[in-house]
Amino acid sequence: MMTQEVGPTNPFGTLVGSLRQHAPSVTRLALDYQRPHDLRRATELLSVEGAQALGGGTDLLVTIREGLARPEQLVDLRGLPGIDTIQRTAGGGVRIGAAAGVAALAADQTIRERFPALAMACDSVGSPALRNMGTIAGSLCQRPRCWYFRSGIPCLKSTGSTCPAVDGQNRHLAILGGGPCHAVHGSDPAVALVALDATLLLEGPQGARSVPIAEFFVLPDPDPRRENVLLPGEFITAIELPHDSSGGRQRYTKVLHRGAWDFALASIAVTRRLDGGVRLVLGGVAPMPWRVNPSVEEDVASAPLADDDLDALADRALYDARPLSDNDYKATLARTLLRDAMAFAAA
Numbered sequence: 001m002m003t004q005e006v007g008p009t010n011p012f013g014t015l016v017g018s019l020r021q022h023a024p025s026v027t028r029l030a031l032d033y034q035r036p037h038d039l040r041r042a043t044e045l046l047s048v049e050g051a052q053a054l055g056g057g058t059d060l061l062v063t064i065r066e067g068l069a070r071p072e073q074l075v076d077l078r079g080l081p082g083i084d085t086i087q088r089t090a091g092g093g094v095r096i097g098a099a100a101g102v103a104a105l106a107a108d109q110t111i112r113e114r115f116p117a118l119a120m121a122c123d124s125v126g127s128p129a130l131r132n133m134g135t136i137a138g139s140l141c142q143r144p145r146c147w148y149f150r151s152g153i154p155c156l157k158s159t160g161s162t163c164p165a166v167d168g169q170n171r172h173l174a175i176l177g178g179g180p181c182h183a184v185h186g187s188d189p190a191v192a193l194v195a196l197d198a199t200l201l202l203e204g205p206q207g208a209r210s211v212p213i214a215e216f217f218v219l220p221d222p223d224p225r226r227e228n229v230l231l232p233g234e235f236i237t238a239i240e241l242p243h244d245s246s247g248g249r250q251r252y253t254k255v256l257h258r259g260a261w262d263f264a265l266a267s268i269a270v271t272r273r274l275d276g277g278v279r280l281v282l283g284g285v286a287p288m289p290w291r292v293n294p295s296v297e298e299d300v301a302s303a304p305l306a307d308d309d310l311d312a313l314a315d316r317a318l319y320d321a322r323p324l325s326d327n328d329y330k331a332t333l334a335r336t337l338l339r340d341a342m343a344f345a346a347a
Contacts, residue, residue, distance in 0.1 A: 031071065031072070031073065031074055032072060032073040032074070033073075033074050033076065034073065034074070034075050034076065035075075035076040035078070035079040036075065036076075036077075036079060036080065037079045037080065037081070038080065038081070039080060039203055039237070042075060042077060042080060042203070042235070043203055043204060043205060043233065045073065045075045046075050046204075046205075046233045046234075046235060047204075047205045047232075047233040048073060049072075050071055050072030050073055051071065051072070051073040051074075051075055051233070052069065052071035052073065052074055052075065053075050053077055053141075053235045054074045054075060054076045054077065054078075055076075055077060055078065055098070055099050055134075055135035055137055055138040056099075056101070056133040056134040056135045056138050057133070057138075058126075058130050058133050058134045058138060059134075059138060059141075059142040059143060060074075060138070063143055066150060066151075066152060067152055068143065068149070068150070068152070068158070077098065077099055077235065078099045078135075080099075080237075082097055082238075083097045083098055083099040083100075083237070084097045084099040084100050084101065084104075084135075085097045085100065086100055086104065086105065086108050086110065086111065088110065089240065089243075091242075091243055092243030092246070093240055093241050093242045093243045093245075093246070094110060094111070094114070094115065094240070094241045094246075095238055095239070095240050095241075096136060096238060096239040096240075096241070097237075097238055098135065098136065098137035098235070098236040098237050098238055098239070099135045099136075099137065100135065100136050101131070101132060101133075101134065101135060101136075102122045102125050102130075102131045102132075102134045102135065102136060102139060102189065103122070103128070103131040103132045103134075105118060105119065105122040105136060105189070106119050106120075106122035106123040106125075106131065107119075114246040114247060115192075115196055115241055115245065115246060115250065116250045116251070117192040117195055117196060117250035117251060117252045117269045117270070117271055118189060118192040118193065118196060118241075118252075120192070120250075120251065120252035121188040121189045121191060121192035121252040121254075121267075121269065122136075122188070122189050122192075124188050124252065124254045124264075124267075125139065125188050125189070126262075136189060136239060137235075137236040137239075139187045139188070139189050139190065140187055140189070140190050140193075140200075140213075140216070140228075140236065141227075141228065141230070141236070142185075142186060142187060143227070144157070144183035144184060144185055144186065144227060144287065145172065145183060145184050145185075145186040145263055146165060146172075146173060146181075146182070146183035146184070147165075147169055147172070148163075148164050148165055148168070148169075149183055155181070156180055156181045156220070156224035156225070157181060157183065157224055157225055162180075163180055163181050163182060163224075165182050165183075165324070166182065166324065167325070169326070170182060170324040170325060170326050170327055171326045171327050172184070172263075172265065172327070173324060173327055174285060174286050174287055174324075175285050175286070175321045175322060175323045175324070175327060175328075175330045175331055175334070176282070176285050176286040176290050176318075176320060176321050176322070177219050177286040177287050177288065177290060177320075178220070178286070178287060178322065178324075179220070179221060179322075180220060180221060180224055181220035181224035181287065182220075182287075182324060183220075183287060184284055184285065184286060184287060185217065185227070185283070185286070185287055185288050185289065186263045186264075186284075187283075187289075188252070188254060188264065188267060188283065190213070190217070190283070190288075190289045191252070191267055191268070191269045191281050191282070191283035191289045192252050192269040192281075193213050193239065193241075193289075194213050194214055194269070194279075194281045194289040194291055195250075195269035195270065195271045195279040195280070195281040195291075196241055196242075196245040196250075196269075196271060196279075197212070197213075197214070197241075197242055197244070197245050197279070198212075198213045198239050198240065198241050198242075198245075199211070199212055199213065199239070199240045199242070200212075200213055200216055200236055200238075200239055200240075201236070201237045201238040201239070201240065202230070202234050202235065202236055202237065203234065203235060203237045204230075204231055204232075204233050204234030204235065205231075205232075205233045205234070206231065206234075208237075210240075211229060213239075214291065215229065216228050216229055217229075217287075217288035217289065218288070219287055219288060220287050227287070227288075244273060244274075244275065245271065245273060246274075247273075247274050248271060248272050248273045248274045249270075249271070249272040249344065249345060249347075250269075250270070250271045250272075251269070251270050251341070251344055252267065252268070252269045252270075253267060253268050253270075253337055253340070253341065254266075254267040254283075254284075255267065255284075255333050255337065263284065264283050264284035265284055265330060265333060266282065266283070266284045266285050266330055266333040266334050266337055267282065267283035267284050267337070268280065268281065268282050268283065268334075268337040268338065268341045269281045269283070270341035270342075270344055270345050271345075272301070272345040276301055277297070277301060278297040278298075278300045278301045278345050279291070279297060280292040280296065280297055280300070280317070280338065280341055280342070280345075282334055282337070282338075284330075285321075285330050285334050292317045292338070293316065293317060293319075295316075296313050296316050296317045299313055300313060300342045300345050300346055301345075303345070303346030303347075304346060305342065305343070305346045310339045310342050310343060311339065313338070313342055314335045314338040314339045314342070315335070317338050318331055318334060318335060318338070321334070
């Protein structure tokens with residue numbers, strides 16, 4: 001067992017100054033750091049209370065600094081065999097290790113040629129430094145984006161009993177699927193992976209299981225503190241992309257407040273598969289990647305579509321939108337993205 005104490009001589013030393021600046025009462029942070037080399041050992045370590053899986057750390061270390069996470073043990077999964085590989089499968093799909101880098105996926109030739117929506121989504125993530133450090137599983141499991149939550153203000157995801165954003169600052173929050181919490185999920189790759197019908201392979205104390213990514217994320221009702229179906233001690237080992245989702249027409253589009261290095265105000269992944277099926281998934285507008293009603297996708301697949309058809313279908317796709325006091329503009333952005341994506345799929 002190796003105990004790491006935050007300081008200038010270990011990997012977490014950069015947290016010290018920020019911890020002391022933002023949380024003066026925290027002067028020392030003791031962490032037990034483990035880097036297992038097989039799944040059995042990783043599962044044992046993560047079954048201990050207070051243990052937290054570590055990949056690239058681009059979000060986890062931020063939440064530690066912000067006082068949102070206080071793990072007692074970090075289990076670095078990057079030492080597991082095959083955890084960062086990108087491989088073709090016998091069935092013609094692709095298997096992506098959980099610790100595969102976001103930048104590596106954006107640059108991988110197979111991903112770019114056969115699953116370009118995912119490559120585009122990965123290429124749009126944050127800054128070059130974040131893409132090089134971040135892992136694909138870490139992107140999926142990042143904590144949601146909300147100014148109140150990230151600032152340590154009591155809310156439904158922390159110690160509070162109400163959502164202060166409802167009557168407060170909600171410009172960047174959800175217009176779909178919100179309530180009682182309205183935070184949005186910030187992952188770009190997650191949006192593309194839902195459109196590509198990916199499957200997640202999980203490992204945990206109760207054994208291995210697979211979960212379609214469309215069933216991985218959960219809405220904040222009834223439990224605002226949950227964002228996915230991971231059980232205690234469970235972690236992602238790989239992501240599988242099916243052959244049926246490869247090729248065809250694919251695209252990922254993202255609207256940002258700034259020109260680069262930012263989270264999406266709204267985004268969309270669109271695929272038109274070789275079998276004619278269409279997938280439309282919105283990002284930045286809900287607590288999870290938001291797949292459009294399948295009936296809308298079916299109508300888009302029955303192209304051609306006139307301008308009036310595109311307008312009507314975009315309105316149907318956003319029928320359940322419930323903007324807050326200051327984010328109605330997101331409905332406008334989403335409508336424009338949907339219209340363009342549907343025209344792209346129908347072409």
